Amino acid sequence: MIGEEASPGFLERTVLAIPEGSVLRTIFVALLVLSGWLVYLDWQDFAAREVDTARTERSEPMPMRRPEPGDQLRPYLPKTIPVAPDRGEPVLPGYDGPVDSEAMTTPMAFYPAGDGVVSAVGRIEIGTARAFRRFLAGEGAGASAEATPRDVKRLVLHSPGGSVEDALAMAADIRAGGISTEVPADGYCASACPLVLAGGLTRAAGEAAWIGLHQVYAVDIPGLPKARDFDRSLSDIQGTIARCQQLLVTMGIDPAIWIKAMETPPEDLYVLTEEELITSRFVRPFPDDERFIGPRRPGDFRLATASRNAEAPVGPSIPEASRSAG
Numbered sequence: 001m002i003g004e005e006a007s008p009g010f011l012e013r014t015v016l017a018i019p020e021g022s023v024l025r026t027i028f029v030a031l032l033v034l035s036g037w038l039v040y041l042d043w044q045d046f047a048a049r050e051v052d053t054a055r056t057e058r059s060e061p062m063p064m065r066r067p068e069p070g071d072q073l074r075p076y077l078p079k080t081i082p083v084a085p086d087r088g089e090p091v092l093p094g095y096d097g098p099v100d101s102e103a104m105t106t107p108m109a110f111y112p113a114g115d116g117v118v119s120a121v122g123r124i125e126i127g128t129a130r131a132f133r134r135f136l137a138g139e140g141a142g143a144s145a146e147a148t149p150r151d152v153k154r155l156v157l158h159s160p161g162g163s164v165e166d167a168l169a170m171a172a173d174i175r176a177g178g179i180s181t182e183v184p185a186d187g188y189c190a191s192a193c194p195l196v197l198a199g200g201l202t203r204a205a206g207e208a209a210w211i212g213l214h215q216v217y218a219v220d221i222p223g224l225p226k227a228r229d230f231d232r233s234l235s236d237i238q239g240t241i242a243r244c245q246q247l248l249v250t251m252g253i254d255p256a257i258w259i260k261a262m263e264t265p266p267e268d269l270y271v272l273t274e275e276e277l278i279t280s281r282f283v284r285p286f287p288d289d290e291r292f293i294g295p296r297r298p299g300d301f302r303l304a305t306a307s308r309n310a311e312a313p314v315g316p317s318i319p320e321a322s323r324s325a326g
Contacts (some may be wrong), residue, residue, distance in 0.1 A: 067271040076269045081188045090187040092119040110135045116153030124162035129169035154180045161191025171199030183209040198251045212269030213261035254280045
Protein backbone atom coordinates (compact mmCIF):
# COMPACT_ATOMS: atom_id res chain seq x y z
CA MET A 1 0.00 0.00 0.00
CA ILE A 2 0.98 3.58 -0.59
CA GLY A 3 2.86 4.97 2.39
CA GLU A 4 3.92 1.58 3.73
CA GLU A 5 7.64 0.95 4.09
CA ALA A 6 9.16 -1.77 1.91
CA SER A 7 10.26 -4.86 3.78
CA PRO A 8 14.04 -5.00 4.33
CA GLY A 9 16.08 -7.14 1.98
CA PHE A 10 18.22 -10.12 2.94
CA LEU A 11 21.45 -8.12 3.35
CA GLU A 12 19.74 -5.47 5.47
CA ARG A 13 18.08 -8.11 7.65
CA THR A 14 21.46 -9.80 8.16
CA VAL A 15 23.11 -6.55 9.22
CA LEU A 16 20.23 -5.64 11.55
CA ALA A 17 20.47 -9.09 13.15
CA ILE A 18 24.03 -8.47 14.32
CA PRO A 19 24.03 -7.58 18.02
CA GLU A 20 25.08 -4.05 18.91
CA GLY A 21 28.85 -3.72 19.42
CA SER A 22 29.76 -6.92 17.55
CA VAL A 23 31.09 -5.04 14.52
CA LEU A 24 33.33 -2.89 16.66
CA ARG A 25 34.53 -5.95 18.56
CA THR A 26 35.30 -7.75 15.29
CA ILE A 27 37.27 -4.76 13.96
CA PHE A 28 39.17 -4.51 17.25
CA VAL A 29 40.08 -8.22 17.21
CA ALA A 30 41.20 -7.99 13.57
CA LEU A 31 43.42 -5.00 14.35
CA LEU A 32 44.82 -6.82 17.37
CA VAL A 33 45.67 -9.90 15.28
CA LEU A 34 47.25 -7.73 12.57
CA SER A 35 49.34 -5.87 15.15
CA GLY A 36 50.50 -9.16 16.66
CA TRP A 37 51.48 -10.46 13.22
CA LEU A 38 53.49 -7.31 12.46
CA VAL A 39 55.26 -7.57 15.82
CA TYR A 40 56.09 -11.21 15.05
CA LEU A 41 57.54 -10.28 11.66
CA ASP A 42 59.63 -7.54 13.28
CA TRP A 43 60.86 -10.01 15.88
CA GLN A 44 61.81 -12.50 13.17
CA ASP A 45 63.75 -9.80 11.35
CA PHE A 46 65.47 -8.71 14.56
CA ALA A 47 66.36 -12.30 15.47
CA ALA A 48 67.80 -12.91 11.99
CA ARG A 49 69.91 -9.75 12.27
CA GLU A 50 71.13 -10.83 15.70
CA VAL A 51 72.13 -14.25 14.37
CA ASP A 52 73.91 -12.66 11.41
CA THR A 53 75.67 -10.16 13.67
CA ALA A 54 76.78 -12.96 15.97
CA ARG A 55 78.23 -14.78 12.95
CA THR A 56 79.96 -11.81 11.36
CA GLU A 57 81.31 -10.45 14.66
CA ARG A 58 82.29 -13.81 16.12
CA SER A 59 85.96 -13.80 17.07
CA GLU A 60 86.18 -17.24 18.64
CA PRO A 61 86.86 -20.20 16.33
CA MET A 62 83.64 -22.05 15.54
CA PRO A 63 83.46 -25.86 15.80
CA MET A 64 82.17 -27.34 12.53
CA ARG A 65 82.12 -30.81 11.09
CA ARG A 66 84.19 -31.40 7.99
CA PRO A 67 82.23 -30.95 4.73
CA GLU A 68 81.45 -34.07 2.73
CA PRO A 69 80.03 -34.51 -0.78
CA GLY A 70 76.39 -33.40 -0.68
CA ASP A 71 76.88 -31.70 2.71
CA GLN A 72 79.06 -28.71 1.86
CA LEU A 73 77.23 -25.59 3.06
CA ARG A 74 78.73 -24.05 6.17
CA PRO A 75 78.33 -20.63 7.84
CA TYR A 76 80.74 -18.02 6.49
CA LEU A 77 83.09 -16.74 9.19
CA PRO A 78 84.68 -13.42 8.16
CA LYS A 79 86.61 -12.92 11.42
CA THR A 80 87.68 -16.37 12.55
CA ILE A 81 88.18 -19.94 11.31
CA PRO A 82 86.37 -23.28 11.60
CA VAL A 83 87.79 -25.84 14.02
CA ALA A 84 87.15 -29.53 14.64
CA PRO A 85 88.79 -32.44 16.47
CA ASP A 86 90.22 -33.65 13.17
CA ARG A 87 91.60 -30.22 12.20
CA GLY A 88 94.96 -28.85 13.26
CA GLU A 89 96.58 -25.46 12.74
CA PRO A 90 97.89 -24.59 9.29
CA VAL A 91 101.64 -24.29 8.84
CA LEU A 92 102.38 -20.89 7.32
CA PRO A 93 106.05 -20.47 6.32
CA GLY A 94 107.58 -17.26 7.65
CA TYR A 95 104.61 -16.53 9.92
CA ASP A 96 104.62 -17.44 13.61
CA GLY A 97 101.58 -15.51 14.87
CA PRO A 98 98.04 -16.70 15.67
CA VAL A 99 96.18 -18.37 12.83
CA ASP A 100 92.61 -17.79 14.03
CA SER A 101 90.74 -14.61 15.02
CA GLU A 102 93.61 -12.15 15.26
CA ALA A 103 94.95 -13.22 11.88
CA MET A 104 91.53 -13.07 10.20
CA THR A 105 90.63 -9.57 11.43
CA THR A 106 93.78 -7.76 10.30
CA PRO A 107 94.61 -6.62 6.76
CA MET A 108 96.53 -9.17 4.72
CA ALA A 109 100.29 -9.03 5.23
CA PHE A 110 103.09 -10.91 3.49
CA TYR A 111 105.74 -12.94 5.28
CA PRO A 112 108.83 -14.13 3.37
CA ALA A 113 110.18 -17.52 4.43
CA GLY A 114 113.15 -17.89 2.09
CA ASP A 115 113.57 -19.94 -1.08
CA GLY A 116 110.92 -17.85 -2.79
CA VAL A 117 108.13 -18.89 -0.39
CA VAL A 118 105.81 -16.22 1.06
CA SER A 119 102.77 -16.56 3.33
CA ALA A 120 99.81 -14.20 2.77
CA VAL A 121 97.75 -14.02 5.96
CA GLY A 122 94.71 -11.87 6.80
CA ARG A 123 91.76 -10.08 5.22
CA ILE A 124 91.87 -8.83 1.64
CA GLU A 125 91.06 -5.16 2.17
CA ILE A 126 90.68 -2.32 -0.29
CA GLY A 127 94.31 -1.52 -1.05
CA THR A 128 95.68 -5.03 -0.44
CA ALA A 129 96.40 -5.49 -4.15
CA ARG A 130 98.46 -2.30 -4.13
CA ALA A 131 100.34 -3.48 -1.02
CA PHE A 132 101.02 -6.84 -2.68
CA ARG A 133 102.38 -5.16 -5.79
CA ARG A 134 104.69 -3.03 -3.65
CA PHE A 135 105.80 -6.14 -1.80
CA LEU A 136 106.66 -7.89 -5.07
CA ALA A 137 108.58 -4.79 -6.14
CA GLY A 138 110.67 -4.97 -2.96
CA GLU A 139 109.13 -1.90 -1.35
CA GLY A 140 107.65 -1.46 2.10
CA ALA A 141 108.65 -2.70 5.56
CA GLY A 142 111.63 -5.00 5.63
CA ALA A 143 112.82 -3.99 2.17
CA SER A 144 116.34 -2.85 1.44
CA ALA A 145 117.16 0.81 0.82
CA GLU A 146 117.40 0.11 -2.90
CA ALA A 147 114.22 -1.73 -3.75
CA THR A 148 114.77 -4.82 -5.86
CA PRO A 149 111.94 -7.08 -7.02
CA ARG A 150 111.42 -10.10 -4.79
CA ASP A 151 111.82 -13.52 -6.33
CA VAL A 152 108.55 -15.06 -5.16
CA LYS A 153 107.89 -18.60 -6.38
CA ARG A 154 105.09 -19.77 -4.08
CA LEU A 155 102.37 -17.89 -2.17
CA VAL A 156 100.74 -19.69 0.78
CA LEU A 157 97.23 -18.36 1.50
CA HIS A 158 95.28 -18.17 4.77
CA SER A 159 92.46 -15.63 4.45
CA PRO A 160 88.70 -15.15 4.99
CA GLY A 161 88.52 -13.12 1.76
CA GLY A 162 87.32 -9.55 1.44
CA SER A 163 87.58 -7.15 -1.50
CA VAL A 164 86.80 -8.94 -4.76
CA GLU A 165 88.37 -6.21 -6.90
CA ASP A 166 91.65 -6.49 -4.99
CA ALA A 167 91.56 -10.29 -5.24
CA LEU A 168 91.15 -10.06 -9.02
CA ALA A 169 94.10 -7.67 -9.28
CA MET A 170 96.27 -9.89 -7.08
CA ALA A 171 95.45 -12.94 -9.20
CA ALA A 172 96.56 -11.11 -12.35
CA ASP A 173 99.87 -10.08 -10.73
CA ILE A 174 100.45 -13.61 -9.45
CA ARG A 175 100.02 -15.13 -12.90
CA ALA A 176 102.12 -12.40 -14.53
CA GLY A 177 104.91 -13.19 -12.05
CA GLY A 178 104.73 -16.95 -12.64
CA ILE A 179 103.97 -17.52 -8.94
CA SER A 180 102.36 -20.73 -7.67
CA THR A 181 99.64 -20.62 -4.99
CA GLU A 182 98.72 -22.95 -2.17
CA VAL A 183 96.24 -23.31 0.67
CA PRO A 184 98.02 -25.37 3.35
CA ALA A 185 96.59 -28.34 5.20
CA ASP A 186 93.89 -27.09 7.61
CA GLY A 187 94.11 -23.64 6.00
CA TYR A 188 91.15 -21.32 5.36
CA CYS A 189 90.57 -19.64 1.99
CA ALA A 190 87.06 -18.22 1.70
CA SER A 191 84.98 -15.70 -0.22
CA ALA A 192 87.36 -13.68 -2.44
CA CYS A 193 90.45 -15.70 -1.44
CA PRO A 194 89.85 -18.52 -4.00
CA LEU A 195 90.16 -15.88 -6.74
CA VAL A 196 93.71 -15.21 -5.52
CA LEU A 197 94.34 -18.96 -5.45
CA ALA A 198 93.15 -19.13 -9.08
CA GLY A 199 95.99 -16.86 -10.18
CA GLY A 200 98.67 -19.43 -9.39
CA LEU A 201 100.77 -20.87 -12.20
CA THR A 202 100.31 -24.13 -10.32
CA ARG A 203 97.79 -24.48 -7.49
CA ALA A 204 97.73 -26.79 -4.49
CA ALA A 205 95.49 -27.51 -1.50
CA GLY A 206 96.56 -29.45 1.58
CA GLU A 207 94.48 -32.01 3.42
CA ALA A 208 91.37 -30.58 5.13
CA ALA A 209 91.93 -27.15 3.58
CA TRP A 210 88.67 -25.16 3.53
CA ILE A 211 88.27 -23.46 0.16
CA GLY A 212 84.81 -21.90 0.02
CA LEU A 213 82.76 -19.87 -2.45
CA HIS A 214 79.64 -17.72 -2.15
CA GLN A 215 77.79 -14.90 -3.88
CA VAL A 216 79.42 -11.57 -4.57
CA TYR A 217 77.67 -8.94 -2.47
CA ALA A 218 77.88 -5.18 -1.98
CA VAL A 219 79.11 -3.59 1.24
CA ASP A 220 79.16 0.01 2.38
CA ILE A 221 82.60 1.53 1.91
CA PRO A 222 83.70 4.22 4.40
CA GLY A 223 84.20 7.57 2.69
CA LEU A 224 81.96 6.76 -0.26
CA PRO A 225 78.28 7.70 -0.53
CA LYS A 226 75.94 4.92 0.58
CA ALA A 227 72.90 6.08 -1.37
CA ARG A 228 73.26 4.19 -4.63
CA ASP A 229 70.20 3.25 -6.61
CA PHE A 230 69.25 -0.42 -6.83
CA ASP A 231 69.74 -0.74 -10.59
CA ARG A 232 73.27 0.68 -10.36
CA SER A 233 74.17 -1.64 -7.48
CA LEU A 234 72.80 -4.65 -9.33
CA SER A 235 74.69 -3.67 -12.46
CA ASP A 236 77.93 -3.31 -10.49
CA ILE A 237 77.54 -6.75 -8.91
CA GLN A 238 76.75 -8.38 -12.26
CA GLY A 239 79.84 -6.76 -13.75
CA THR A 240 81.96 -8.09 -10.89
CA ILE A 241 80.52 -11.59 -11.32
CA ALA A 242 81.40 -11.47 -15.02
CA ARG A 243 84.98 -10.45 -14.20
CA CYS A 244 85.26 -13.33 -11.72
CA GLN A 245 84.15 -15.83 -14.36
CA GLN A 246 86.46 -14.28 -16.94
CA LEU A 247 89.36 -14.62 -14.50
CA LEU A 248 88.64 -18.32 -14.05
CA VAL A 249 88.57 -18.85 -17.81
CA THR A 250 91.81 -16.90 -18.26
CA MET A 251 93.52 -18.89 -15.51
CA GLY A 252 92.42 -22.23 -16.95
CA ILE A 253 89.75 -23.06 -14.36
CA ASP A 254 86.35 -24.41 -15.36
CA PRO A 255 84.01 -21.40 -14.91
CA ALA A 256 81.08 -23.76 -14.29
CA ILE A 257 82.31 -24.07 -10.70
CA TRP A 258 81.25 -20.44 -10.21
CA ILE A 259 77.62 -21.60 -10.40
CA LYS A 260 78.15 -22.96 -6.89
CA ALA A 261 79.22 -19.49 -5.78
CA MET A 262 76.16 -17.83 -7.32
CA GLU A 263 73.84 -20.38 -5.67
CA THR A 264 75.28 -19.82 -2.19
CA PRO A 265 74.03 -16.83 -0.13
CA PRO A 266 76.62 -14.45 1.33
CA GLU A 267 76.12 -15.72 4.88
CA ASP A 268 77.15 -19.25 3.85
CA LEU A 269 80.09 -20.93 2.14
CA TYR A 270 80.05 -23.73 -0.39
CA VAL A 271 83.18 -25.65 0.61
CA LEU A 272 84.75 -27.44 -2.36
CA THR A 273 85.57 -31.13 -2.02
CA GLU A 274 88.91 -32.57 -3.11
CA GLU A 275 87.13 -34.05 -6.14
CA GLU A 276 85.73 -30.65 -7.15
CA LEU A 277 89.07 -28.93 -6.66
CA ILE A 278 90.67 -31.36 -9.10
CA THR A 279 87.92 -31.58 -11.72
CA SER A 280 87.42 -27.82 -11.82
CA ARG A 281 91.21 -27.33 -12.00
CA PHE A 282 91.31 -25.14 -8.91
CA VAL A 283 94.07 -27.56 -7.96
CA ARG A 284 96.59 -27.91 -10.76
CA PRO A 285 100.01 -29.49 -10.12
CA PHE A 286 101.46 -28.56 -13.52
CA PRO A 287 101.55 -25.33 -15.53
CA ASP A 288 99.27 -25.34 -18.55
CA ASP A 289 100.86 -25.97 -21.93
CA GLU A 290 101.16 -22.81 -24.03
CA ARG A 291 98.68 -24.34 -26.47
CA PHE A 292 96.03 -24.77 -23.77
CA ILE A 293 92.88 -22.90 -24.80
CA GLY A 294 90.62 -23.52 -21.81
CA PRO A 295 88.79 -26.31 -20.02
CA ARG A 296 86.53 -28.53 -22.06
CA ARG A 297 85.55 -31.50 -19.92
CA PRO A 298 86.61 -31.33 -16.27
CA GLY A 299 87.16 -35.10 -16.18
CA ASP A 300 89.91 -34.79 -18.76
CA PHE A 301 92.11 -32.89 -16.34
CA ARG A 302 92.30 -35.35 -13.45
CA LEU A 303 96.08 -35.23 -13.38
CA ALA A 304 97.25 -35.60 -9.81
CA THR A 305 100.94 -36.52 -10.27
CA ALA A 306 103.48 -36.35 -13.04
CA SER A 307 103.89 -40.11 -12.92
CA ARG A 308 100.35 -40.80 -14.08
CA ASN A 309 101.18 -40.36 -17.76
CA ALA A 310 104.42 -42.28 -17.36
CA GLU A 311 102.51 -45.27 -15.96
CA ALA A 312 99.98 -45.29 -18.80
CA PRO A 313 100.22 -48.15 -21.37
CA VAL A 314 102.44 -47.43 -24.33
CA GLY A 315 100.35 -46.54 -27.37
CA PRO A 316 100.16 -44.22 -30.33
CA SER A 317 101.37 -40.70 -29.62
CA ILE A 318 98.55 -38.16 -29.28
CA PRO A 319 99.34 -34.46 -29.64
CA GLU A 320 98.79 -32.47 -26.44
CA ALA A 321 96.39 -30.13 -28.21
CA SER A 322 94.16 -33.06 -29.15
CA ARG A 323 94.09 -34.36 -25.58
CA SER A 324 93.12 -30.94 -24.25
CA ALA A 325 90.24 -30.63 -26.69
CA GLY A 326 88.63 -33.73 -25.15
